[in-house]
Amino acid sequence: MGVSSVAPINPAVSNQAREADVWISSLHPTAYPWEHAKWTKTFDHAALRRGFQVYREVCASCHSLTRVPWRSFVGVMHTVDEMKAFAEENEYDTEPNDQGEIEKRPGKLSDYIPAPYKNEEAARAANAGSLPPDLSLIVKGRHGGCDYIFSLLTGYPDEPPAGATVQEGMNFNPYFPGTAIAMGRVLFDGVVEYEDGTPATTSQMAKDVVEFLNWAAEPEMDDRKKMGVKALTLLTGLFAVSVWVKRYKWSPIKTRKIVYSPPVSRR
Numbered sequence: 001m002g003v004s005s006v007a008p009i010n011p012a013v014s015n016q017a018r019e020a021d022v023w024i025s026s027l028h029p030t031a032y033p034w035e036h037a038k039w040t041k042t043f044d045h046a047a048l049r050r051g052f053q054v055y056r057e058v059c060a061s062c063h064s065l066t067r068v069p070w071r072s073f074v075g076v077m078h079t080v081d082e083m084k085a086f087a088e089e090n091e092y093d094t095e096p097n098d099q100g101e102i103e104k105r106p107g108k109l110s111d112y113i114p115a116p117y118k119n120e121e122a123a124r125a126a127n128a129g130s131l132p133p134d135l136s137l138i139v140k141g142r143h144g145g146c147d148y149i150f151s152l153l154t155g156y157p158d159e160p161p162a163g164a165t166v167q168e169g170m171n172f173n174p175y176f177p178g179t180a181i182a183m184g185r186v187l188f189d190g191v192v193e194y195e196d197g198t199p200a201t202t203s204q205m206a207k208d209v210v211e212f213l214n215w216a217a218e219p220e221m222d223d224r225k226k227m228g229v230k231a232l233t234l235l236t237g238l239f240a241v242s243v244w245v246k247r248y249k250w251s252p253i254k255t256r257k258i259v260y261s262p263p264v265s266r267r
Helices: 011-022 045-059 080-088 120-126 145-154 202-217 221-255
Strands: 091-093 104-106
Touching: 045 202, 145 202
Parallel strands: none
Antiparallel strands: 091 104
C-alpha cells in the first residue's frame, strides 16, 4: 500500500473555522423571572398599556396583529372611548351595496387590527424580500416564548463579533436561528415617550412589548388562573368531604369484631 501525504493544518485557518462555527447556531435565551408567568399572578396592566404603545409607534409599521380585535382591549388597558378612537383611525370595507360597490367606513370595536400591508407580496416588496411575521401568536410560536423575544429585541450588538459574517442587507443577532436576521434594531433609549412618565429604556420597552404580546397570544390567561384557583378550592373541599364520608361509612365495618364460636359436640 502506498503512503498518502497529509497537508499540515494551518493554526490560523483552524481558529477562524472554529470561530465561524460558534455562530452557526443561535444562543439560548436567558430565563427571566416574568411576574405574569407565576400561577398566582396576573398581567401588569400598566405594562400592557405601555407595550401597546410600543407596538403602535414602533412595530405596527411592519408587523401585523390581525387576530386581535379592538374590543379585547376594553377594560384591560384602555377605556371604551379610547379604543373607539383607535378603531376609527382606520378604514374598513363595507358590504357591497345594490350596485356591487364596496365603500369605506370608520373602524368599530368589533373590527380586528388591520395589517400594515395589503398582502404578502406587498410586505415582501417593502422589506427586501423578507416577510415580517404576524405578532398575534408570536409568543406561542417561538421556542423560548417571552425569553426569546426579549433577548432578540435587546441582543443586537453594535458590531458583529470576530468570526461572524453577515451578508448584505442582514443584521447580526446571536439569538436568532442562524444569527442573520432581516429586522434591524428598532428599540433605542427614548424612541417612545410613555404617557405615564416611565423611562423608555431599551430593556423597559422590550419588557413591556413582550408582556403585551404575551397577552395578545392568550388574553384569557387571567381568567384561566382565577378559574384554576376556584377549581382547586372546590376540589379540595370535595376531597375533604369524600374522606369524611368514606370514614363514616366504613368505620362500623372496619371496627367490628367477628368471633367464631364452634358448636360444642355432645358426648
